[in-house]
Amino acid sequence: MDARLLDILVCPICKGELIYKKAEQELLCKPCRLAYPVRDDIPVMLEEEARPLKEDEC
Numbered sequence: 001m002d003a004r005l006l007d008i009l010v011c012p013i014c015k016g017e018l019i020y021k022k023a024e025q026e027l028l029c030k031p032c033r034l035a036y037p038v039r040d041d042i043p044v045m046l047e048e049e050a051r052p053l054k055e056d057e058c
Contacts, residue, residue, distance in 0.1 A: 001020060001022075001038060001041050001043070002041075005043075006018070006020055009027065009043060009045070011029035011031070011032055011034070011036075012045050012046075012047065013029070013032050013034070013047060014029065014031050014032050016029055016030075016031045016032070017029075018036070020038075021035075025037065025038045025039070026038060027043055027045075028053065028057070030053075030058050033052060033053040033058055034047070034050040034051070034052060034053060035050060035051050035052075035053055035057070036049065036050045037049060037050075037051075
């Protein structure tokens with residue numbers, strides 16, 4: 001995933017910082033407790049596509 005893109009992406013809900021997990025191909029938003037998928041190097045920034053984070057992932 002492009003580092004420049006990571007610098008400008010924010011959570012669409014809270015506008016907070018996202019953490020990229022390369023192995024899982026996800027962008028994590030800890031305040032919202034959501035993980036947004038990255039498919040073919042394209043982040044899917046839709047709340048409907050995000051999965052809730054488990055307690056141990058936060």
